[in-house]
Amino acid sequence: DIVMTQSPDSLAVSLGERATINCKSSQSVLYSSNNKNYLTWYQQKPGQPPRVLIYWASTRASGVPERFSGGGSGTDFTLTISSLQAEDVAVYYCQQYYGAPLTFGGGTNVEIK
C-alpha cells in the first residue's frame, strides 16, 4: 500500500500570510505513460464533505480561488495558500489515486493565528 504522510498536523497562519502543507508518498505516484501525478488535494470544513481543490497534483479544480496552488512530482508534493483568508480555515487532505487501495494523508488542520 502507498502510505501518504502529511506535515504538519496543524498550522496557524496570520490572515494574508502564506500557508504551505506537505505531502509525501511512500512510492512514486507519477505515471510514466502520461507523465501525470495521481495526487489530489481536498479541503474539508466542519460538517461538510471534502471539496476537491487540486488534482493531477497541480491542476486547480473549477471554482477554486487562484490563491490555492499545488506543486511537486513523484513522491513529494505541496499545497500552498498564497494569502490565507478566514474562509480557508479547514482540514486539508492529500490522496493518491495511482493504485488501490487509494490512500489519504492524515490531514492538516489550518487555523488563523
Next chain:
Amino acid sequence: EVQLVESGGGLVQPGGSLRLSCAVSGLTFSNRWMSWVRQAPGKGLEWVGRIKSKTDGETADYIAPVKGRFTVSRDDSKTTVYLQMNSLKTEDTGVYYCTTNSPDDPWGQGTMVTVSA
C-alpha cells in the same frame, strides 16, 4: 450538474447488516469507477473500496479491514452504486461517501452509519 446522493445509513447493532446506495446524475455513469470513502467521527478519510466500470471488468477492490464483509456493486441502468455491509463492527461507524474516479467530480453529502449496541 454532477450530483452524488448517498442514502441507507442508520443505527445497527454489531453483527448486523446495512446496504448503502449512491445515486449519481450529471455524468456518464457507466464509464466511471466508483469508490466508497468513510470518515469516523473526528477522524480522517479512509478509502473503503471501489468497483471498476463494466468495460474494465467490473471488478472490485477493498481495504483489508472490510474484505469479506463489504461488497461494492453497481447498476448502470439506475446509475447507482451500492455498498453492502455485513458483520458490522463498532469501528465501521462513520460517514460514508461515494466518489468517482474522475478527480474533479464533487462528492456527495454522505450518509451516517452508527454501529452500536
